Amino acid sequence: MYAYEHRQYGPWSFVCLVSALGAFGIVAYEVAYREARADIVFPAAFVGLLMLAMCALMSYLDVYDAGGSLAVRFGPIPLFGTSIPYDRIESVERTRLSVLLHGYGVHGLPGFYIVFSIWGFGAVRVRLKERRGMTRVKTVIIGTDEPDALLEFLGTKIGQSTAQPLP
Numbered sequence: 001m002y003a004y005e006h007r008q009y010g011p012w013s014f015v016c017l018v019s020a021l022g023a024f025g026i027v028a029y030e031v032a033y034r035e036a037r038a039d040i041v042f043p044a045a046f047v048g049l050l051m052l053a054m055c056a057l058m059s060y061l062d063v064y065d066a067g068g069s070l071a072v073r074f075g076p077i078p079l080f081g082t083s084i085p086y087d088r089i090e091s092v093e094r095t096r097l098s099v100l101l102h103g104y105g106v107h108g109l110p111g112f113y114i115v116f117s118i119w120g121f122g123a124v125r126v127r128l129k130e131r132r133g134m135t136r137v138k139t140v141i142i143g144t145d146e147p148d149a150l151l152e153f154l155g156t157k158i159g160q161s162t163a164q165p166l167p
Contacts, residue, residue, distance in 0.1 A: 003065040003153065004063070004064060004065045004070075004149075004150070004153040005062075005063075005064040005065065006062070006063050006064070006144065006146060006149070006150070007060050007061070007062050008060060008061050008063075008118050008119065008120075008143075008144060008145050009059065009060045009118070009119070010058075010059075010060070010061070010104065010118035010119030011119065012054070012055070012058055012059065012104070012118070012119075013055045013058075013059040013060075016051040016052070016054045016055035017051070017052075017055055019047070019048075019051040020047075020048045020049075020051035020052045020055070021048075022048075023044045023045070023047040023048030023051065024044075024045070024048045026040065026044040027041050027044045027045050027048065030044070056076060056077050057074060057077050057079050057080065058074045058080070058105065058118070059074075059075060059076055060074070060075050060076070060118060061073070061074055061075075061116060061117070061118040061143070061144075062074075062075055062078075062081075063142060063144060063150060065153070065157075066083060068085055068086060068087070069083040069084055069085045069086060070083065070084045070086065070126075070154065070157075071083050072084070072116045072140075072142055074106065074116070074118070080106045081106075081116070082114070082116070082140065084126060084128070084140060086154075086157045086158060088128050088129050088130065089126055089127070089128060089129070089154065089157075089158045090127045090128060090129045091126075091127045091158075091160060092124055092125065092126050092127070092151055092154040092155060092158065092160060093124070093125050093127075093151070094122075094123075094124060094125075094147050094148070094151050095123050095124065095125045095141065096121050096122065096123060097115070097117055097120070097121045097122070097123045097141070097143055098121075104117050104118060104119065104143075105117065105118075108137060108141075110136065110137070111131070111136050111137065112137060112138070112139065113137055113138070113139040113140070113141055114137045114139075114140055114141070115141045115143065116140070116141070116142050116143060117141070117142075117143025118143060119143070119145070120143060120144075120145050121143075122143070122144055122145055122146070122147040123141050123142060123143045123144060123147060124141070124142050124144060124147050124150045124151050124154065125139060125140075125141050126139065126140045126141070126142065126154070127139055128140070
């Protein structure tokens with residue numbers, strides 16, 4: 001059993017499914033009632049498949065204790081994610097996400113920070129002792145709808161007091 005485990009859902013699976021149905025509806029209409037022009041059918045089918053793939057890759061965000069590290073994974077197919085070893089965490093703090101600066105999904109600025117967020121504005125900023133990973137980041141921002149619980153859990157893991165003022 002994990003000491004911390006949280007799954008947050010976003011509206012993106014619904015948006016992706018509706019987009020995929022719309023794209024496949026265009027394909028079906030073209031095939032059934034028109035001459036099925038390739039310049040319409042193939043792009044619409046591609047968009048439909050792309051939306052289904054996005055739904056399968058980023059329907060929710062799991063954050064959980066994986067023994068010696070904090071695991072952050074999008075799902076149900078866990079292709080995107082990271083693990084942060086507790087002994088490499090320097091500090092944690094509560095923060096807020098900005099739609100324009102941080103957005104949703106997995107992205108960041110190589111060498112500076114990476115963001116994992118599915119929905120909402122609450123987040124926990126994890127500062128690392130040294131740059132790590134493929135993007136060589138020093139800060140990992142984890143979007144969550146329960147930042148206080150994640151902050152308290154990480155504080156106990158790294159021995160940091162979580163009594164910090166809210167931004």
